[in-house]
Structures are given as C-alpha cells and as structure tokens.
Amino acid sequence: MADTANYIQDRFQTFMNGLGDRYEPYVREHLSKVYMVLGSTAAATAMGALLQMRDFLDLGVLAAVATLILVLGLHFYKDDGKNYYTRLGMLYAFGFCSGQTLGPLLGYICSINPAIILSALTGTFVTFISLSLAALLAEQGKYLYLGGMLVSVINTMALLSLFNMVFKSYFVQVTQLYVGVFVMAAFIVYDTQNIVEKCRNGNRDVVQHALDLFFDVLSMFRRLLIILTQKEERKQNERRKRN
DSSP states (O other), X not given: OHHHHHHHHHHHHHHHHHHHHHXXXXXXXXXXXXXXXXXXXXXXXXXXXXXXXXXXXXXXXXXXXXXXXXXXXXXXXXXXXXXXXXXXXXXXXXXXXXXXXXXXXXXXXXXXXXXXXXXXXXXXXXXXXHHHHHHHHSOTTTTTTHHHHXXXXXXHHHHHHHHXXXXXXXXXHHHHHHHHHHHHHHHHHHHHHHHHHHHHTTXXXXXXXXXXXXXXXXXXXXXXXXXXXXXXXXXXXXXXXXX
C-alpha cells in the first residue's frame, strides 16, 4: 500500500513538474483562477437547481430570460480591469439561473431514477478532467484548428433543430443528442488550449474564460441527462410490456 501511494505521489509530482516546464507561471496562475471560478459557478448552478426542486424559489420563465440577458451582458460588458467583481457576480447569477432552468428536468429525472443524475454528473466530471488534462499536455495549439469545424457543426445542428420542430423526427433528435456530447467534448479541448493562447497574448479575462468552459460542461451534462433518461424510460417500458 505504501509503495502504491509513493508511486501515485511520484507520478503526480512528475505531472506537476511537466506542467511547470510547459507553462509560464502567469499562465498557470490564470488557469487556476479560471478553474476556481468555474467550480464556484457550478456550485451556484447546483444551488439554483436545488432551490427550484425543493420549491423554495422557482423563477420559472424569468430564469430563462435572465440567463439570456446575463450572457449578453457579459458579452458586451467587456473586462476593463476594474469591473471584475461586477462581471463575476453576473456570471454567478447566470449559473444560478441556469440551475433554475435545469431544475424541472432534474425533478422529472428524480421521479424516474435519481441515480441518473449521479451518473451524468460523474460522466461529465470525468470527461472534463480527462479532456482538460489531454489539452494541457498536448502540443501547444494542436487543437485550435477545431474551432472552425465545431462552429460549422453547431450551425448544422441548429438548422436540424429548426427542421425537426416541423417534422418531429426521433432519429434526428437522438442523433443531435449524441453528436452534441462529442461536440461539447471537442469544445472542452479547444477552449482549454484557446484560453492558454489568449492568456499568452494578453487576454486575462478570467470571467469570460470560465464562462466558455461552463457552457461546455453544462451542455454536456444536460445532454447526458437526457440520453440516460431516455434509456431508462425504454427499459421501464419494456418491463411493463413483459409484465
């Protein structure tokens, strides 16, 4: 057991030394701030969802409107070096309202199988950590070419969504869900390397960079929830038919 612990510690130290050799101190500091803000935004999202599910606070449609206003506000209210805490508060409010909009879906899933939420959360967390490390340990700027390709895929998916509002194709819906998971995974890799490059070029907007990653994580989590829920519903329907 002691040998195993020492081995893990040595590997972790080697990994940290590798990051230290690869990235400048100011880049590592910026990344640590981004991940701290990302974590606290996720906590605000969890709080918003929990309050909605427990009927302590339900903003309803106002939450959806607020998320749109806040994300537009963060886009146009640029970082000027003096408005960090204002923009940080806007980001936390965006996370909270996102949790409020997620609450009804989580409540429905709890009525089917609460374990789905834990599975989706674990899958999202493991995927995010793995892909973030892969992006940080890969050759610098190796995956930045993905940007244009991913935007094209997103635009195509948006057109398919409009198409599906009319034709209601189950195949298109399922395809979008699964493709969306892979697209968000690719965005995690792309955004991680893009944040590093922006930081090196003088862009130290912690709030915006955390927002970029938050979009990726939340979108992946939402899609995994729906995929796992649909799978569980099919299983339950099959059991009812057999009985």
